[in-house]
Amino acid sequence: MSTHRTPNRDVAVIATSQTPSYRHFDGPEPVMIMRCVNDLLAETGLERKDLEFTIAGSCDYLSGLPFAFVSNIDGVGAWPPVYESHVEMDGAWALFEAWLRLQLGDIDVALVIGSGKSSPGRPREVFPLQTDPYVMAPLGLDPVSLAGIQARGLIEAGKGSERAFAEVVSRSRRDALANPNAQVAVDRSVDSLLAEPYFSSPLRLHDLPPISDGAAALILAAGDRARELTSHPVWIRGMDHRIESHHPGLRDLTTSVSTAAAAAGAGVQDGPVDVAELSVTYSHEELILRAALGLGDDVSVNPSGGPLAGHPIMATGLVRVIEVADRIMAGGAGRGVAHASSGPVLQQNLVCVLEGAA
């Protein structure tokens, strides 16, 4: 059932940029952001002062640098001052805030950034800190282990199999061979993947994403300003995000009701879906997300390779939006769905519907 309401103001992605996913980027995080911002300004002809609102998503815990989000502004340029905001979340949530901000109608152009350097730290030890601080975090209960529990639940519910997970990995990393920004791109047969040992059973190491550094950014513009700045605006037709309990024991881990609710709010089923880029951080999640989004087997999912090919945490979700927007801009797709996720076992989910010229 669609609960979608048309936004007051048409807002479009008018330009996108992303760095490759690096296993280790030998430089500061602001440099990765700077490369994206400089790309976007060159592509649109806009100047720094034309970016009326800037917002970034990043996480200081990742690189262990308190106030890293402040130095990240170096990559944008702190002068002249503009409306500036930050979310300690994936850049897809920064996109959500920017989209809402443009609905107010007083400004027309916004810059959205997502960036992260996971390489200096140990993500499996960082991310338990976002779980319940009394009954989960002290156990070091990490997203990889919770993903293993979810994957086994899927198998035992008859909704998945180790072979189905390996098929996601094989296809994603093969598709990534055509993605110049991919970190892990390889042609591996399903049988050879299934011969590998378990890491967090029933998941194998290849069912997990790589550890990545990277950044992504895009420019949003509203209405006529968007049409003036590009001949190929990609319109945001709907966007919604929902969250579930942080106690995994209170959820049915074999489904994603928050993704389904966000999809209804964003209007996924109101038209055809030519392409979908989903935050499939662990291979089995693709099965859950396809079902929650109502995507048939005919829908191309993660033609970029998805997060299994590169996972710059805090940019991963925004990269999904960019991959869909790029395909629409290039004319290869008319309407697409981007999905971002936050928290262990798909706790919080964002869905964005994008469409080319209407």
Place this chain on the structure above:
Amino acid sequence: MPDLDIEFTLEYPYTRTTGPVLGPFLTGLRDGRILGVRCGSRVLCPPLEYDPDTFATLDPDFVEVGPGGVVTGWTWVSSPTTKHPFDHPFAFALIRLDGADTPIAHAVDAGSPDAVSTGMRVVARYRGERVGAITDVYFVPEASAGPAQVIEPGTEPVRLTTHLIGLQISEPLQPARKRFALGLLDGKIIGQRSPATGKVYVPSRGYDHMARVEMTEADDVEIPALGAVSSFTVITPVRYYGQMETEPYIRASILLDGADSPIYGVDVRDTPVEAFRVGLRVRAVWRPVGERDVTGFDNRQGGNWEQVIERWEPTGEPDVDPARLQEYVF
């Protein structure tokens, strides 16, 4: 060439109040009992202060659950992290304790994945030393559980819980930062001149943040270890976790000659506070070559200057007009 990789542990000590539901729950764990809370016709464990469906506040009505229970989901952790309850492989599982309707996520010390399955029975085991934390307990397969434990209860309710988090960080010094650090070992202060604006930054971040231009080794310049105090503060230490200082000391910013950004966080111990002032001309007195240590410099902007420069001594030159230093405070 010295090893300039950075290794540090970022620690935050958290102390939290436990509240009306988790307080009794954690007190129970210390005393060898597991408590759930009634929520309508259900019993929730771990207990919540609210009904997870309606979010209405629950009037806490505790029920002892366990110590046995059923595994409803699990994974085998073949490669534990340093934060896990065991340093050997184990299972993380969802466990529905006897008398509870919702499962709790916890660790099962089972020896082998072959010993774990959905539907198997497990039983709680308590650590010898218990502090009122979720880590006071773990689970083992009921089939291989030893004799029942005798747990000596504590006296006071658990009202506070502490959690020291520590994040292990390791990374190489970034290229511009590394050349800067190597320069210090050699008695040189290396900055970078922006090809866009001509401004000289020291230490350089590897880019001009005003012009958004990256810089390379070709932009490196040597700066004299001589300049003027552009700002300072007197710090009176207060006690907090990790504080090593006991006496007041000065932290200063110094604008080196020819630079457009001050070095800051410079530790000053030997110039009396009364004699210290903005505009004072100072020069570096380097530590002997073998005693210079750059391990206090990481990829942040500051660093432990005192580990390479023993002190900054007044040159005796006339002061710089403080008005000329106003743009170089920090």
